[in-house]
Amino acid sequence: MLDTTIILQILWTSLATSSYYVLFAVAFALVLKVTRLFNFAQAAIMTVAFYTAFVAVQWLHWPAWAAFIAMMSTTLAASYGLERIGFEALRKRGVSVMFVFVFTFMVSEFVAYLAMLIFGTWPQTIFPGIFWPVTLVGNIAISAWDLPAIGVTVASLGALLAFTRFTRIGQFMVGVADNPDLAELYGINKRQIFLVVMLIAGAFVGLGMFLYGMRAQVLPQTGLSLMIFAVAATIIGGIGNIAGAAIAAIILGVIQNASILVISSEWQGFLLYIFLFLAIVFFPNGLRLPQRRSRFGTATRERAAEQGRSAAESKA
Amino acid sequence: MEYLYGIVIIVGLYVVLATSFNLIIGYGGLVSIAHPVFFALGAYASALLSRDVGIPVLLAMIAGMLVAVVASIAMALPSLRVSGDYLLIASIGFQLGVLEVIKNLRFTGGPGGFTNIPPFLIRDFGRESYVVLVLAVTLAVILLVRWIARSDYGRAMSAMRDDELAFASVGRDAMWMKIAIFGLGSGLAGLAGALYAHYFRFIAPEQFEILQSAAILTMVVVGGLRTTWGPVVGALLLQALPQALTFLQLPPSVLGPIQGLLFTGLVLVFMFFRPQGLVAAEDVWRGASSRVRKTGEAT
Numbered sequence: 001m002l003d004t005t006i007i008l009q010i011l012w013t014s015l016a017t018s019s020y021y022v023l024f025a026v027a028f029a030l031v032l033k034v035t036r037l038f039n040f041a042q043a044a045i046m047t048v049a050f051y052t053a054f055v056a057v058q059w060l061h062w063p064a065w066a067a068f069i070a071m072m073s074t075t076l077a078a079s080y081g082l083e084r085i086g087f088e089a090l091r092k093r094g095v096s097v098m099f100v101f102v103f104t105f106m107v108s109e110f111v112a113y114l115a116m117l118i119f120g121t122w123p124q125t126i127f128p129g130i131f132w133p134v135t136l137v138g139n140i141a142i143s144a145w146d147l148p149a150i151g152v153t154v155a156s157l158g159a160l161l162a163f164t165r166f167t168r169i170g171q172f173m174v175g176v177a178d179n180p181d182l183a184e185l186y187g188i189n190k191r192q193i194f195l196v197v198m199l200i201a202g203a204f205v206g207l208g209m210f211l212y213g214m215r216a217q218v219l220p221q222t223g224l225s226l227m228i229f230a231v232a233a234t235i236i237g238g239i240g241n242i243a244g245a246a247i248a249a250i251i252l253g254v255i256q257n258a259s260i261l262v263i264s265s266e267w268q269g270f271l272l273y274i275f276l277f278l279a280i281v282f283f284p285n286g287l288r289l290p291q292r293r294s295r296f297g298t299a300t301r302e303r304a305a306e307q308g309r310s311a312a313e314s315k316a
Numbered sequence: 317m318e319y320l321y322g323i324v325i326i327v328g329l330y331v332v333l334a335t336s337f338n339l340i341i342g343y344g345g346l347v348s349i350a351h352p353v354f355f356a357l358g359a360y361a362s363a364l365l366s367r368d369v370g371i372p373v374l375l376a377m378i379a380g381m382l383v384a385v386v387a388s389i390a391m392a393l394p395s396l397r398v399s400g401d402y403l404l405i406a407s408i409g410f411q412l413g414v415l416e417v418i419k420n421l422r423f424t425g426g427p428g429g430f431t432n433i434p435p436f437l438i439r440d441f442g443r444e445s446y447v448v449l450v451l452a453v454t455l456a457v458i459l460l461v462r463w464i465a466r467s468d469y470g471r472a473m474s475a476m477r478d479d480e481l482a483f484a485s486v487g488r489d490a491m492w493m494k495i496a497i498f499g500l501g502s503g504l505a506g507l508a509g510a511l512y513a514h515y516f517r518f519i520a521p522e523q524f525e526i527l528q529s530a531a532i533l534t535m536v537v538v539g540g541l542r543t544t545w546g547p548v549v550g551a552l553l554l555q556a557l558p559q560a561l562t563f564l565q566l567p568p569s570v571l572g573p574i575q576g577l578l579f580t581g582l583v584l585v586f587m588f589f590r591p592q593g594l595v596a597a598e599d600v601w602r603g604a605s606s607r608v609r610k611t612g613e614a615t
Contacts, residue, residue: 098347113576273413281394
């Protein structure tokens with residue numbers, strides 16, 4: 001029998017579990033917006049992040065904070081390597097978008113098979129248990145994982161927003177996302193911006209995977225399934241619209257979790273593919289990068305262009 | 317001898333898969349990773365229709381191929397309506413999603429697999445007859461793809477792949493050409509699946525996992541995209557390597573990942589160091605920007 005408490009409980013749990021989906025979707029959408037790459041190698045970064053934390057906690061018995069630092073270090077190193085060795089080399093060769101697409105997919109599969117070889121094909125978690133102490137607020141059960149996860153996600157999004165608005169590199173990112181060639185003409189170092197974007201995305205993915213691995217079991221192929229979610233959210237949110245991707249991730253997360261009310265649990269995973277299909281059929285607007293005309297966007301672009309111009313002048 | 321026949325049939329079917337995938341990715345310029353799932357659809361449809369519905373095996377095989385054609389068109393139509401990029405995204409979802417469905421349905425046998433598939437030809441004419449059938453189909457598929465590639469339609473395909481805008485500006489419909497290529501290539505994969513099912517008589521979802529996508533892509537990329545014999549060489553080589561690995565007598569939990577690493581690693585190495593593959597071909601991966609730059613340098 002459905003009552004308000006059950007519905008509120010599902011909504012709360014869905015909202016909490018959406019935290020890592022939001023981080024994955026924002027990372028994917030950010031890379032796509034700025035570099036115009038469908039980066040499926042994000043799944044490889046997820047795998048690297050999770051298994052680093054797993055090894056640190058389960059094999060080396062490091063404390064959680066040390067495991068987190070180790071995980072972030074390897075994730076950022078992997079993102080750096082992917083950009084410098086992979087994407088940069090491919091950009092220099094002037095290969096097609098499809099080539100990069102296949103490259104990223106093969107990288108993610110390669111890392112998944114490597115993880116399978118080293119860690120086996122059975123599910124793992126970062127900590128021995130995935131059940132967190134629960135506090136009842138009203139009649140809603142709130143686990144010790146929920147609030148920190150939501151808090152960290154909100155703080156990360158806030159930091160990203162502040163970075164793009166108030167820092168020089170962040171404003172250059174907006175400029176490169178709008179028109180990379182024009183940004184370069186104004187003296188913005190495109191190469192540096194692409195690297196910064198990959199590192200930010202890597203940090204988001206690392207954070208998201210740490211949260212995910214604290215409360216769910218992970219297989220070497222889990223990254224690809226999580227990517228499907230991020231891709232669907234990015235398409236539904238509108239390609240080029242990072243906030244849209246984040247909101248879509250929350251909505252999809254809530255729908256997927258709430259679906260337990262109407263479908264059996266073994267079909268819940270299948271919903272991901274339905275989301276993806278519906279996104280492509282009914283929400284394909286993401287194909288074109290929408291030209292936003294908001295006051296903030298225009299002002300930011302103008303500021304970025306102005307700073308780029310002054311940087312070029314000072315170089316000259 | 318049975319073991320040898322099994323290998324010949326597997327190699328022949330992978331040549332069909334690689335050649336039909338070459339039609340899609342090489343000649344058509346369409347990137348999809350869902351080829352194994354059309355192989356699976358052909359196998360499951362043919363097996364189900366012949367065992368549970370009682371349709372004659374030959375008709376069931378043809379139906380299996382048609383199921384793969386229809387499914388591929390249903391998948392490609394909405395994504396190609398938007399762009400080629402979306403075909404790859406949709407194909408990833410389709411590959412994972414269909415296998416998820418097969419695993420969860422009772423009448424497909426679930427994750428345990430589908431057994432007691434009726435054999436074809438073997439009882440009446442022996443295993444040799446099936447080997448001859450598979451080799452004949454393999455040769456027919458190679459010649460069919462070669463004929464298409466060298467025909468007027470093949471030249472139109474090249475034009476569409478190299479410059480879709482120019483192709484559309486002369487009044488040709490690129491989307492329907494893409495659908496036709498995708499449907500035909502996937503249908504051939506479905507036929508390979510049907511042939512597989514009625515020889516080995518057991519199919520399970522794990523035989524069509526994403527490892528197979530990597531394997532087929534490796535065969536085409538390593539062998540040589542847009543060449544007649546490249547995928548054949550790739551399929552022979554990439555089937556020989558896993559067979560050699562089996563002699564190491566590694567446990568399946570190690571053998572599977574090693575095969576996966578081999579396939580994906582080879583694709584990555586060839587993408588960077590020999591994009592034209594083993595059978596010489598021009599660098600088909602070059603994008604428009606590099607062509608423009610080349611033209612600019614020439615002038």
